[in-house]
Amino acid sequence: MKLLEERIRKDGIVKPGNVLKVDSFLNHQMDIELFSEMGKEFKRLYEGCPINKILTIEASGIGIACIAAQYFHVPVVFAKKTQSINLDGDVYSTKIQSFTHRRIYDVIVSKKFLSPEDHVLIIDDFLANGCALEGLIDIVKSSGATIEGVGIAIEKGFQKGGDLIRGKGIRVESLAIVDGMNAETGEVFFREQ
Ligand code: G4P
Ligand code: NA
Ligand code: NA
Numbered sequence: 001m002k003l004l005e006e007r008i009r010k011d012g013i014v015k016p017g018n019v020l021k022v023d024s025f026l027n028h029q030m031d032i033e034l035f036s037e038m039g040k041e042f043k044r045l046y047e048g049c050p051i052n053k054i055l056t057i058e059a060s061g062i063g064i065a066c067i068a069a070q071y072f073h074v075p076v077v078f079a080k081k082t083q084s085i086n087l088d089g090d091v092y093s094t095k096i097q098s099f100t101h102r103r104i105y106d107v108i109v110s111k112k113f114l115s116p117e118d119h120v121l122i123i124d125d126f127l128a129n130g131c132a133l134e135g136l137i138d139i140v141k142s143s144g145a146t147i148e149g150v151g152i153a154i155e156k157g158f159q160k161g162g163d164l165i166r167g168k169g170i171r172v173e174s175l176a177i178v179d180g181m182n183a184e185t186g187e188v189f190f191r192e193q
Helices: 002-011 032-045 060-072 131-143 161-166
Strands: 013-015 019-021 053-057 076-082 091-098 103-110 119-127 146-156 172-181 188-190
Touching: 002 032, 002 146, 002 172, 002 188, 032 060, 032 146, 032 172, 053 060, 053 131, 060 076, 060 119, 076 131, 091 131, 103 131, 119 131, 119 161, 131 146, 131 161, 146 161, 161 172
Parallel strands: 053 076, 053 119, 119 146, 146 172
Antiparallel strands: 013 019, 076 103, 091 103, 172 188
C-alpha cells in the first residue's frame, strides 16, 4: 500500500537492531485517516470472504482493528495479555514468547466471543517473528472457528514470521513489507507487491 509506505519513509525512524519506530502515526499517536485507508484496503483484499469477526491483540492492534471493522461491519475481539496463573475454564488461552521483550506471557480470549460458527480475520500492527500471530491462530483453532486470513500493517520481511505463517497455508496480507533497513542512513526498503 503506497500510502503507508510513503508514510513510513517520511515519519518512520530506523533504530539500531532492526527496529522501526512508527509511534508518531501507528502505535502511540495514531493517524486515524491513515487507519481508515488501511481499513478500506483490508476490506478490498478480503472482499468476498465471509468474515464475521475481527480478532486482534492488545495493545497496538486494537486501534487498527477497530477502524478496519467499520468497513467490515463486524465486531472486534482483542486477546488480553495476562499475568494470572489461575486461568479458569471460560477462556481460550495460549502462551506467547516475545523476543523483543524477552519474556513469555499468557494471552486469553473469553469462550463467549469465539465459536465454531465464526469466520475470523486476524489483524495486528507488526509481523516480526510471528509469535503473537501464532498465539492468536492457536486461540482461533481451539475455538473451532475458521481463519479467513490475517491482515498486518507492517511486516518485517527479513524476520521469519511471514514465511512461518504462510507456510501453514494461512493467507497473510501485509500492507507494507519491509525487506531491509539502514540505521545509519535511515533508509527503508520495501518489497514490491
Ligand atoms: P512477534 O510477535 O512477531 O514474534 O514479534 P516480537 O516478539 O519480535 O515483537 C514483540 C513486540 O514488538 C510486538 O508488540 C511487536 O508488534 C513489536 N515489534 C516487533 N518489531 C517491531 C518494530 O520493528 N517496530 C515496532 N514499533 N514494534 C515492533 P507487542 O509487545 O506484542 O505489543 P504492543 O505494542 O501491541 O502492546
Ligand atoms: Na502488536
Ligand atoms: Na507493538
